[in-house]
Amino acid sequence: xxxxxxxxxxxxxxxxMVVYEKTSRYAFHLLHxxxxxxxxxxxAYKFEGNLQKEPMARTFDALANxxxxxxxxxxxxxxxxxxxxxxxxxxxKEFIQKVKEKLKxxxxxxxxxxxxxxxGIACANLLKKQNNALTVDIGGxxxxxxxxxxxxxxxxxxxxxxxxxxxxxxxxxxxxEGATTYIDAQLDSxxxxxxxxxxxxxxxxxxxxxxxxxxxxYPLNKIHGYEISPKIFIEYIDTLxxxxxxxxLLALGIKKNRFDVIKPGTLILQRLxxxxxxxxxxxxxxxxxxxxxxxDLLRNxxxxxxxxxxxxxxxxxxxxxxxxxxxxxxxxxxxxxxDLTSEYFKIDKCFRxxxxxxxxxxxxxxxxxxxxxxxxxxxxxQNALEYGFSHRxxxxxxxxxKYAKNKLPASxxxxxxxxxxxxxxxxxxLSYLLSLSISLLSHRPRNIDFDLFLKDGVLEVSSxxxxxxxKDNVEKLTLPTxxxxxxxx
Numbered sequence: 001x002x003x004x005x006x007x008x009x010x011x012x013x014x015x016x017m018v019v020y021e022k023t024s025r026y027a028f029h030l031l032h033x034x035x036x037x038x039x040x041x042x043x044a045y046k047f048e049g050n051l052q053k054e055p056m057a058r059t060f061d062a063l064a065n066x067x068x069x070x071x072x073x074x075x076x077x078x079x080x081x082x083x084x085x086x087x088x089x090x091x092x093k094e095f096i097q098k099v100k101e102k103l104k105x106x107x108x109x110x111x112x113x114x115x116x117x118x119x120g121i122a123c124a125n126l127l128k129k130q131n132n133a134l135t136v137d138i139g140g141x142x143x144x145x146x147x148x149x150x151x152x153x154x155x156x157x158x159x160x161x162x163x164x165x166x167x168x169x170x171x172x173x174x175x176x177e178g179a180t181t182y183i184d185a186q187l188d189s190x191x192x193x194x195x196x197x198x199x200x201x202x203x204x205x206x207x208x209x210x211x212x213x214x215x216x217x218y219p220l221n222k223i224h225g226y227e228i229s230p231k232i233f234i235e236y237i238d239t240l241x242x243x244x245x246x247x248x249l250l251a252l253g254i255k256k257n258r259f260d261v262i263k264p265g266t267l268i269l270q271r272l273x274x275x276x277x278x279x280x281x282x283x284x285x286x287x288x289x290x291x292x293x294x295x296d297l298l299r300n301x302x303x304x305x306x307x308x309x310x311x312x313x314x315x316x317x318x319x320x321x322x323x324x325x326x327x328x329x330x331x332x333x334x335x336x337x338x339d340l341t342s343e344y345f346k347i348d349k350c351f352r353x354x355x356x357x358x359x360x361x362x363x364x365x366x367x368x369x370x371x372x373x374x375x376x377x378x379x380x381x382q383n384a385l386e387y388g389f390s391h392r393x394x395x396x397x398x399x400x401x402k403y404a405k406n407k408l409p410a411s412x413x414x415x416x417x418x419x420x421x422x423x424x425x426x427x428x429x430l431s432y433l434l435s436l437s438i439s440l441l442s443h444r445p446r447n448i449d450f451d452l453f454l455k456d457g458v459l460e461v462s463s464x465x466x467x468x469x470x471k472d473n474v475e476k477l478t479l480p481t482x483x484x485x486x487x488x489x
Contacts, residue, residue: 004073005077006070006079008081010107011040011084012085012165013039014036016034017289029384039164041085042054043055045141050090051092063105064103081110081292083110084162087142113156117153129388133147133149134197134276135284136201138162155191166183166267167261167264183267197279204261205283211252225284227283230279286387316380316381320365334437337436347429358430385398405438432479449463449465457483458485460488
């Protein structure tokens with residue numbers, strides 16, 4: 001597969017492009033993203049789905065600019081898909097042929113079920129693992145659904161429900177009753193049971209989630225993987241549908257470019273929520289574009305990453321850890337310390353994974369600037385540890401890296417992120433164990449050259465080699481409890 005790949009998604013409301021770069025076989029990162037609100041479907045639904053000249057011209061111009069951007073990034077492969085607006089348009093061949101002849105871009109119109117599948121595999125691979133989860137992707141002309149269980153994506157469905165479609169057919173005539181009846185009739189095709197989690201894809205859902213995030217004072221600036229209480233979500237969308245003016249929408253956190261389509265999309269969600277009882281709602285920052293890319297990247301692996309593989313971790317190691325030997329030693333030692341001390345400190349076994357990952361990724365910041373290693377590691381982990389993790393895991397791993405080899409986490413930091421971090425004692429112990437691992441390896445041995453023994457709160461470090469620097473650095477650490485001691489023998 002080419003190292004740099006661009007994916008263009010021609011939707012009813014927007015045309016979007018992403019450029020991805022591979023760093024190793026399955027590891028990649030986002031290099032560039034561009035979006036144009038070309039709205040190719042504008043006025044189409046009033047004319048039996050036929051695309052109109054001005055929207056087609058806007059979309060053509062956007063694609064021409066996207067092509068220039070691809071050339072600047074030396075993209076070797078371009079994948080271009082189109083969804084509902086072109087799928088439904090009787091005159092689509094006119095537009096597709098013009099783009100092919102003048103821009104040399106081959107547009108592939110995908111079925112509604114394929115569109116749902118692409119969104120599903122993006123969420124299955126790039127969110128934390130879910131069972132009994134329903135994805136919903138509200139677009140301008142259609143809405144797609146799929147069911148996720150671990151990596152499995154099934155029950156793909158596409159309905160003729162979309163923000164622009166509803167706006168032009170009902171909302172511009174202020175026919176709320178007609179819109180509601182139409183939505184309910186379409187949703188009757190959705191056969192679901194035992195669904196516990198809703199995963200929201202697309203611009204409407206992200207706009208609502210972003211607004212709720214701001215209203216709730218959420219401490220982490222990351223939309224992908226953001227979890228919302230169903231109660232809070234339902235209360236918010238009910239309030240949003242009651243808003244009567246632009247000022248009210250602004251006050252609710254909705255941006256101006258969403259004013260004309262936010263209510264139709266919200267009405268779809270409200271009618272859907274009345275049909276299912278949920279325990280959690282998760283926001284996806286990925287969708288069709290990522291699904292198209294993953295289908296190509298993982299085409300020989302059944303559209304799934306290998307078992308226990310995480311593309312974000314591998315990207316960070318590829319890009320920022322030239323020598324992984326220390327990272328591997330640090331991971332091994334941190335797990336050994338956790339296994340020895342977790343019962344003594346009364347720390348839940350589930351945190352072993354986050355501690356090990358913090359150890360593995362701690363060296364990333366040093367590749368940018370040695371004297372600011374903690375700051376850069378913290379920033380990289382908090383922002384680039386994007387896929388496959390909950391916000392709680394990301395925040396804990398980033399926090400441990402920020403205070404490694406340092407004092408215990410500051411009370412101001414613990415207060416800011418308290419809704420995402422474990423209790424103070426757990427966070428402080430995990431922070432200490434990472435700092436202890438780094439200190440014990442201060443002399444950078446080729447192989448770990450000491451043994452560890454714990455008895456009655458005393459950790460013995462036993463070695464036949466000179467551990468002078470390690471001992472000196474260990475003594476500088478702040479203990480999480482005065483009852484815990486370390487001796488060298």
